[in-house]
Amino acid sequence: MTAALPGGQTQRRPDLVEPANNLPQTGLYPGMTSAPSMRRREFQSITAELVALLPPREVAALLVDTYFDRIHWFMLIFHQDDFRQTWQQLYDEQPAGPHPGPGFTSVFLVVIAIALQYTGDHRKQLLQTYNIDPTAQRHKILSFIRAKLLDIVSLGSLEAVQTCILLGTYYLYHGNPGLAWPVCGCGLRIAQALNLHRKSYTTGPISPAMSRQYETRKRCWWAIYEIETFCSMSYGYPHGIKDADCDVELLDPLAKFATSQPTVSFDAANQCPASLLSYKCLMSKLSVIIKDILTGLYGRGSCPGTTQRGRLDSKSSLHSLIRKVSGLDIRLQKWKEEIHSPLHLDDARTSSATYTSAEGMDRDIGASGPEFENHIYRLQALALEFAYENARILVHRPLLSFKTISRGDPDLDDDSEVSTRNPLQLSLQACRDAALRTSEIGANSIFSLAADTYAAAFLGIHTFTAGVMLCILASIEPLSPHSYQTKMGLRKLLRMQVHLKARSKSALAAQGLDILERLTKLVMEKELKEMLTCSGNEVSAQAQDLDIGHLQSSQNVTETVGDQAFGLAEASTTDATMFNYIEDPTMSQALCDFDRVLSDQGLDAPPEPLFPDLFGPGSITQEQAWIWGVNSLAQFPDVGTQDLPADIAFNGSAT
Structure with a gap:
């Protein structure tokens, strides 16, 4: 022995x-x-x-x-x-x-x-x-x-x-x-x-039972991988898996065909069947991308060279940051293109026949058949949509800490025509689009039913992230043309959190709602202060901007997002002779204000370190708040004015 x-x-x-x-x-x-x-x-x-x-x-x-x-x-x-x-x-x-x-x-x-x-x-x-x-x-x-x-x-x-x-x-x-x-x-x-993370090598044919067990092993591994990634993304924990050590394959959506008949829908666009396992395969692929985001942009991995907290050369650091954001954005768009039609939230086939209320869903015990299958497809599509938009915010958030100025005209602001080629401004637009898209998902009937499922807290975390994003944008752009649309999106997100809190009785939804309400009050206080300090002419001009913003917001958000996404696709290069970049003081001030409000200090309190408890021993904080901390970008320190790189390509966000 x-x-x-x-x-x-x-x-x-x-x-x-x-x-x-x-x-x-x-x-x-x-x-x-x-x-x-x-x-x-x-x-x-x-x-x-x-x-x-x-x-x-x-x-x-x-x-x-x-x-x-x-x-x-x-x-x-x-x-x-x-x-x-x-x-x-x-x-x-x-x-x-x-x-x-x-x-x-x-x-x-x-x-x-x-x-x-x-x-x-x-x-x-x-x-x-x-x-x-x-x-x-x-x-x-x-x-x-x-x-x-x-x-x-x-x-x-x-x-x-x-x-x-x-x-x-x-x-x-x-x-x-x-x-x-x-x-x-x-x-x-x-x-x-x-060895669930390793590929199993066999010689000769294997029995159906062994094949199913191998698929079960893969399911367990990818579930572990997703949880590890989700915890790292939501709470800033270090990721404990090295991809170089793993060679296990992704799940096979058709693996069950040999022994039983799974729920399958033929996707004419992709010329292949889509099963309920397609969702899990897509989510695993997205988890790999998100892990690379956390490792490459935030230093949350254990790979050599990604957790160095030492100060890098500022110019090469930002150059590397923009290139990484660009590459990860392209990978996200390619992932979005892989989603089969039944897993699109607006797919007509899955939305035609499904449950109409939580009560009807509760009474259908041991559910099966087309109604239940369509219901599951829509739930999976909802989760994929939330995860995708959240990943976009995660990718582009690092560039929000900087702003650009024209080398020819230092007073040229980011809203000018030249900003259509500005990667930092495009990242700001991408974050706004992602948060507004998330706010629109709440209007879909499947969202109300999802509150009675295991995904309720998952949706609540991503809703919270989108809400914080819109609060920050409204805070740094008070009374701007985008302000009205941003606040309407924030209102929708608050309603979504209220629904999740009431139906799921989730502690995460309750805490997220409380924080968003406090941040919203801060936004309104800053707008009021801005309004009262403006001169008469300035007030008139701002009011005109608000009218324009109101007219724009009455249009479908999808159309607005589509136009902005087209702008991202068109921005293939950045002229190094056109821009300088500096740290954005408005973003730093907004985060400092948020931190004081979250700690009940008020706006008049003296400045404190951003989110001071985030990196303290044994601290557990609200989900995904860590990405707004001053130390979140471990690889890319605060830098002074430098030239923007000239060979950065940004891909358009899929509409």
Whole structure:
């Protein structure tokens, strides 16, 4: 026996073998063919304690249906058919195959605990007939899983990874990122020990069951990758995955065809079928791009040369920054072009037949058929749209810290005709467009239904980011022609946060709404101050600008965004003899004002460091506020006036 040594072997014991549906070598260390060396008594004890938490079979069936109705489409970490078959064995006195064991039992308990969070009024009434209190039952299960988490992760199995994914995302999306981060980290380490990040090489044909298990391994890995990226993006945490160490393939949207018939819609534009797995594949690709954004622009990775906080040469630093923003923007547009028609939010085929209310959705238990399929496609399209617009803000935010002036005329402002070739001004337009597009999504009927699904907090985080973006733009451009449109977009985002707070009862939505309301008050105070300090002629001119802004805002935002996107596409080069750049003092002042308001100091308080708690020990802050901190751009320090590079190409944002 060498079980105590890393990579050691254990004898194969029938009572300790993990479920038969696992791939070979699913133990924690390479070469192991059975569960880790847990003593038999300990193994039986934790299994018995987990089984004791199982609800009645009828309740379990309802909650499993709820999970696949509300949550599975967003996660997709295991095959639905396999899961539905396996959980029944937990209730069979003589299961058809080996007992699922503690690994699957822990996954099952977390599944039903999360499902308890998403039971509507109708399903709550059904639970009451079995004397089940959803809140109390959920707390009971989650408290026990937390207490036994070390025992569960010591199994070192695929099910242990799935448990960490489910538990970690639950805490992440329900206001406890400080707990979610280490739990997901456990899942990452087990996944790496199981080589989920590596391609599996086989010789000869493999059985359908083995093929499905390989796809499950890939689903788990990409779920871990997305969570790691999302946490890094939302809270500024360092990314713990090196892409150079990973060679596992992306998910295959058609992988299930060999054994079952998934939901498929033929996309005539791309001449290929689009399945419900297409969403997960697209989200994984986007996560890779976002990771590169975080690493390349914000220094949130662990690759050599990307976390250096030392001061670089200012001119080459900004030159590199603009080139990276340009390249990442192009990658985002290419990703957007890959989205199949059923996953477009305005696709007529998926919006024609779907649910009309949350109540109707709640009553359709164990849903299937065209109505449910279209509903899932629209939810996935919604999540992709939010994620894309958020990524655009993330890409272009670094350039908002600078402004340009004409070398021939230092007083030439950024709104002049020459700014159509200015990459910094184009980034400002891209951020405005992305935030306004996000505000328009709330008018889509699927948004109101999404508040009753697992994606509610995900949408809330991205809505918050767009709201902060518009608050900043309105703050630095008071009474400008864009001001009215910006404030109308902010109003829509506030309504979206109110809806998410009311329907999902999410702590993230509540906190985000409170912050946006305080920032909105700041915007209005600055506009009032600007209005009262203007002379009569200035007031008249500003009022005329507001009328123009009002007329422009009455047009469809999509048309406005399309025009601005065309401008980005046309700006292929930047003339180095035309511009100088400087740090934008209006942006710095706006961030300083925001920081004082968020800390309840008021505008008259003395200046303090921007977001001082963001980088303090043990601090957990509101989602994605860190990108507005003074130290967020680790690679690109504050610089003085320098020439803009001449060979920067910007691609147009897809409309």
